[in-house]
Amino acid sequence: MGLLLLITLLSILSFASAEISDKIGINYGQLGNNLPSAYQSIELLQSMQAGRVKLYDANPEILKLLADTKLRVSIMIPNHEISNIALNQTAADEWVRNNVLPYFPSTAIRFLLVGNEVLSSQSDQDIVMWHDLVPAMRNVRKSLKDKNITDIKVSTALAMDVLQSTFPPSTGEFRSDIRDTVIQPMLRFLDRTKSFLFIDVYPYFPWSSNPSNISLDFALFKSNSSIIDHGNGLNYTNLLDQMLDSLIFAMGKLGYPDIRLVISETGWPNSGDIEEPGANILNAATYNRNLIQKMTTKPAIGTPARPGVVIPTFIFSLYNENQKTGQGTERHWGLLNENGTGIYEIDLTGKRSASEYAPLPAAQNNVPYKGEVWCVAARGADLQELSAALTSACNEGNGTCDALAPGNECYLPVSVTWHASYAFSSYWANYRTQGATCYFNGLAEETTRNPSKGACNFPSVRF
Ligand SMILES: *[C@@H]1O[C@H](CO)[C@@H](O)[C@H](O)[C@H]1NC(C)=O
Ligand SMILES: *[C@@H]1O[C@H](CO)[C@@H](O)[C@H](O)[C@H]1NC(C)=O
Ligand SMILES: *[C@@H]1O[C@H](CO)[C@@H](O)[C@H](O)[C@H]1NC(C)=O
Ligand SMILES: *[C@@H]1O[C@H](CO)[C@@H](O)[C@H](O)[C@H]1NC(C)=O
Ligand SMILES: *[C@@H]1O[C@H](CO)[C@@H](O)[C@H](O)[C@H]1NC(C)=O
Ligand SMILES: *[C@@H]1O[C@H](CO)[C@@H](O)[C@H](O)[C@H]1NC(C)=O
Ligand SMILES: *[C@@H]1O[C@H](CO)[C@@H](O)[C@H](O)[C@H]1NC(C)=O
Numbered sequence: 001m002g003l004l005l006l007i008t009l010l011s012i013l014s015f016a017s018a019e020i021s022d023k024i025g026i027n028y029g030q031l032g033n034n035l036p037s038a039y040q041s042i043e044l045l046q047s048m049q050a051g052r053v054k055l056y057d058a059n060p061e062i063l064k065l066l067a068d069t070k071l072r073v074s075i076m077i078p079n080h081e082i083s084n085i086a087l088n089q090t091a092a093d094e095w096v097r098n099n100v101l102p103y104f105p106s107t108a109i110r111f112l113l114v115g116n117e118v119l120s121s122q123s124d125q126d127i128v129m130w131h132d133l134v135p136a137m138r139n140v141r142k143s144l145k146d147k148n149i150t151d152i153k154v155s156t157a158l159a160m161d162v163l164q165s166t167f168p169p170s171t172g173e174f175r176s177d178i179r180d181t182v183i184q185p186m187l188r189f190l191d192r193t194k195s196f197l198f199i200d201v202y203p204y205f206p207w208s209s210n211p212s213n214i215s216l217d218f219a220l221f222k223s224n225s226s227i228i229d230h231g232n233g234l235n236y237t238n239l240l241d242q243m244l245d246s247l248i249f250a251m252g253k254l255g256y257p258d259i260r261l262v263i264s265e266t267g268w269p270n271s272g273d274i275e276e277p278g279a280n281i282l283n284a285a286t287y288n289r290n291l292i293q294k295m296t297t298k299p300a301i302g303t304p305a306r307p308g309v310v311i312p313t314f315i316f317s318l319y320n321e322n323q324k325t326g327q328g329t330e331r332h333w334g335l336l337n338e339n340g341t342g343i344y345e346i347d348l349t350g351k352r353s354a355s356e357y358a359p360l361p362a363a364q365n366n367v368p369y370k371g372e373v374w375c376v377a378a379r380g381a382d383l384q385e386l387s388a389a390l391t392s393a394c395n396e397g398n399g400t401c402d403a404l405a406p407g408n409e410c411y412l413p414v415s416v417t418w419h420a421s422y423a424f425s426s427y428w429a430n431y432r433t434q435g436a437t438c439y440f441n442g443l444a445e446e447t448t449r450n451p452s453k454g455a456c457n458f459p460s461v462r463f
Contacts (some may be wrong), residue, residue, distance in 0.1 A: 021072070023050070024318070031324050033325055034235070034428050036340045041340075042065050067107045073111070076115070079118055092136070096143040099143070113264070120159045154197065155198045157198045161175075162183065173249075187254055187255075199262070203266075216283070218237075221240070243302045244305075248303070261414060263315070267316040268288060273328035277367065280363045284346040316333050318334060320332050373460060374446070374448075376424060378445040386443055389443050390416065390423050394423050397430065400430055409455035422456070425459050
């Protein structure tokens with residue numbers, strides 16, 4: 001009798017904790033043309049002992065393969081489908097019928113995210129979408145409820161730029177352009193449906209944009225000092241806690257201090273461009289290993305504002321993804337190389353202590369690079385593709401390729417590699433302040449060695 005009671009109690013307890021498991025999740029991004037198959041990827045996730053996987057869509061092949069695994073699954077409605085779903089309950093029902101019902105419950109879908117970082121985009125078209133976001137969340141939730149599905153929580157993934165103030169955390173406040181019109185109704189929805197607020201939170205970004213004011217150890221959970229928030233006396237030993245609590249205080253100011261958080265993305269880049277400090281394997285391993293320890297410790301640690309509360313966490317990302325545009329770090333958030341091997345050892349269960357990992361190469365770029373950088377054709381780049389990229393860089397105008405005209409100072413030697421290297425450097429120097437990067441789909445790479453020859457002077461970017 002006593003034993004039976006104990007077993008019942010234990011199963012109730014394990015059921016209760018099931019909903020807010022502290023097992024680490026992984027974002028399965030697929031923006032690479034060289035990645036392992038979905039089948040292999042799921043095998044890898046299982047062998048890594050991931051507890052959850054988050055998709056950026058509702059890929060049928062992946063959802064089928066995830067059936068009868070222990071992985072709990074988060075799926076996403078792409079941003080461009082939001083407005084239609086907001087305006088049309090039939091479209092919401094159809095989305096659920098096509099993307100949830102065929103797989104659920106044998107595929108353990110637990111979260112359905114309506115859009116990704118919708119509120120971070122500021123184009124006129126996207127601003128229309130802001131106002132469709134919460135209505136779309138309501139419609140999808142209704143579609144699920146009509147099918148008697150109550151254990152899939154509906155939410156959306158936000159980025160930290162929903163806040164206009166984050167430091168110190170007690171000053172946390174939502175942006176005024178979304179606060180009353182979007183965030184307030186969203187919090188009401190999340191509260192009423194007992195869902196979670198999903199936040200993409202990257203200590204790497206505030207640290208790397210201000211490395212002289214924020215200590216790297218504070219960002220990597222290695223600090224032996226702490227920062228007191230004089231607004232409320234709370235004591236912070238790491239940047240992630242500060243960022244999460246700024247969100248918690250911002251929610252509190254709108255009357256919702258208790259909505260639970262999920263970290264929908266976090267991580268640290270294992271490599272990046274020359275001018276991006278701190279992007280290296282040692283820091284990435286340190287951040288992710290310490291994060292996992294923090295998030296899997298029992299009893300839960302929580303944050304200074306919410307001690308003891310579990311925060312389900314998804315690391316970004318499974319793979320380095322070579323088809324992402326932008327700075328070099330964008331393509332280097334992976335735990336795994338494109339061939340599925342680990343970039344560094346990592347134990348997602350958090351049981352392995354720091355000293356049980358093999359040593360890693362020392363970090364070389366923790367201090368921001370100061371000097372000139374050029375952008376040249378990557379070694380081994382395909383000549384035909386280089387030639388096309390050369391043409392498109394030169395077509396941007398503003399004198400980008402004047403020096404390459406016949407008879408001008410950089411015309412000779414007449415080689416695609418030479419001309420492309422000049423064009424990339426010139427284009428990058430001209431348009432970097434407008435967001436241009438030195439990548440050109442992998443055809444270009446940065447160098448600190450001045451490629452200029454004779455009278456031909458390559459434009460550079462000075463950091
Ligand atoms: C609503 O969506 C359904 C399914 O996509 C579509 O057939 C219907 O025409 C839409 N209704 C309106 C008013 O747009
Ligand atoms: C949902 O549950 C209710 C009450 O249990 C039942 O009447 C209804 O038929 C169910 N609907 C579906 C789609 O299963
Ligand atoms: C660093 O902190 C100091 C003092 O708090 C402040 O004056 C300065 O503007 C900060 N620098 C940057 C780059 O934010
Ligand atoms: C505290 O951290 C600083 C800088 O990270 C380091 O130099 C110092 O040795 C540490 N002290 C202890 C007691 O760990
Ligand atoms: C803040 O926390 C640190 C680490 O737990 C501790 O050493 C320090 O004494 C605390 N400071 C205050 C003012 O509570
Ligand atoms: C996997 O890829 C990495 C990085 O490109 C490379 O260093 C490693 O040798 C590859 N391993 C295998 C087994 O192919
Ligand atoms: C054109 O180039 C000049 C000189 O490099 C630069 O100052 C200017 O901002 C560029 N214009 C545009 C539109 O990029």
